[in-house]
Amino acid sequence: MATHISEMYARQTPLNGKRKALVITNQPHAINDSFILKKSNTVYGAQGWWMKKIFGEERVKIVVLSWFDYVLFDGSNFPMTCGGNWDAAFELLECRPFAIDLKNTPYGETAYNGHVGGTTTKSKNKCWQDVADGLIYYAPLYDHVAAWGIEGLVTKEFEPEIKRRLTIFFEATQPGAEIPMEAAIDEYNVFHTYPAAIKSRNEVKELIKNVLENNN
Known part of the structure; x- marks a missing residue:
């Protein structure tokens, strides 16, 4: 990159x-x-x-x-x-x-x-x-939202290349590990959105409120 x-x-x-x-x-x-x-x-x-x-x-x-x-x-x-x-x-x-x-x-x-x-x-x-x-x-x-994935980003024609890259990556960083090819391709191809903190908005606000109260 x-x-x-x-x-x-x-x-x-x-x-x-x-x-x-x-x-x-x-x-x-x-x-x-x-x-x-x-x-x-x-x-x-x-x-x-x-x-x-x-x-x-x-x-x-x-x-x-x-x-x-x-x-x-x-x-x-x-x-x-x-x-x-x-x-x-x-x-x-x-x-x-x-x-x-x-x-x-x-x-x-x-x-x-x-x-x-x-x-x-x-x-x-x-x-x-x-x-x-x-x-x-x-x-x-x-208020943060995590979003990733674009429909059709990895085309059928490009799949062999992305699989080749994933293989190189996993062999270098996790030798011997099973490579989750389909799940990895879905990460690119399927649009996902989640609250960035995983917890709900109100739960995060409550956590911040508790920190403020404990520091007073």
Whole structure:
């Protein structure tokens, strides 16, 4: 992904002698993190990590719009980051949008519980400021909706190619595991929407209320 984006960026016509790009990617791919693939002894980097390698640390800024702890998903629920304190602080601001730098802030020093680049490998000993530069709050968690899948995205003609890619991915990240081909294709082809926090809107609001009450 990073290579494709960098090639598109290189083809961009400069405006006033400069190029700029806004890249929107899901959180696991966007972060600045990497690990070693033991089987091949090569580096597997998330898109954000590669973008910073290609363009330089200061020219690439990773800003997160969601703050899920993917690693802590229990099969039915994502617990709120930092015990709900992030969302409680947002609520105290009456949910007005704001943006902050993560470095040397309580947000940035919060433990990061996520996967590297869409793999099943957990990010180890990282804080949010290690994997991202900033954070934008634009809507409360209880108003977020998770949506994915586009009908017909993977055509019958493209199925052999997506299966080839899935095989490479699973052999590299989960050697010996059964590859859920049909389920993976449905992830691309079937439109899904769910409350982003899995719990209902009122349940999330109640959790945030409890955090606020416990901090008073």
